[in-house]
Amino acid sequence: MADQSTLLIVKPDAVRRGLTGEILSRVERKGLRLESLRMMRIDRDLAERHYAEHREKPFFGELVEFITSGDVVLVKVTGREAVPVLRSLMGATDPAASPPGTIRGDFGILITENLVHGSDSPESAARELALFFEGQ
Numbered sequence: 001m002a003d004q005s006t007l008l009i010v011k012p013d014a015v016r017r018g019l020t021g022e023i024l025s026r027v028e029r030k031g032l033r034l035e036s037l038r039m040m041r042i043d044r045d046l047a048e049r050h051y052a053e054h055r056e057k058p059f060f061g062e063l064v065e066f067i068t069s070g071d072v073v074l075v076k077v078t079g080r081e082a083v084p085v086l087r088s089l090m091g092a093t094d095p096a097a098s099p100p101g102t103i104r105g106d107f108g109i110l111i112t113e114n115l116v117h118g119s120d121s122p123e124s125a126a127r128e129l130a131l132f133f134e135g136q
Contacts, residue, residue, distance in 0.1 A: 005035065005078045006086050006125040007132060009117035012070030014107070015039075020073050023103055023116060030089055032079035036133055039073050050131055062112060074132045077118075083125055086118045 008027065010020050024034060042050070047064045054060045077086055091098030095108025095115075108114050119125035 003078050003080055004082045004122055004125070005076055005129060006082045006119045006122075007117070007128040008075040008077045008086060009067075010073035010075070011067065011113070011115055011117060012072060013066075013110075013113040014115040015071050015073060017107075019107055019115065022107075024073075024075070026089060026103060027075070027077060027086065030085060032077045032082055032085060034075055035078045036076040037073065038133075039071055041071050042068050044068055046131065050128065059112075066113060067117075076129055076133055083119055083122055087120065090116050090118050 008023075010023050014020060014023060024037075028034065044064060047067045048055070050067070051060060051063045054063060079085065089103060091102025091104035091108070093104075093114055094111045095104040096111075098105030098108060100106060103116055104114055119128050
């Protein structure tokens with residue numbers, strides 16, 4: 001099976017709490033590769049494009065406000081079945097529902113500040129990686 005790539009965002013809460021190294025270490029120990037990595041502060045326009053599929057949902061504004069509230073670390077993660085492997089490593093969106101051993105299960109506190117984002121499909125990964133890594 002061929003490798004696939006996906007996007008990992010270490011969100012502002014994880015960066016503020018000093019969890020970036022722990023999160024990246026877990027990704028590497030799982031056997032995934034960190035292909036590209038950069039730190040930035042996402043502006044409102046980019047955040048709205050990233051979360052475009054949620055535009056009509058009541059929590060859209062909160063998503064945009066949170067992801068633009070501080071620095072993030074953007075990572076192109078590559079490996080066998082990278083999308084589902086990374087999502088499994090992250091745990092459920094709600095940290096209270098995430099089992100121990102997952103990033104959110106071990107470190108998450110709030111559903112609205114849940115430490116990491118990972119693409120939910122190869123198609124989303126391609127779109128999201130293009131947003132954050134192409135044309136730079």
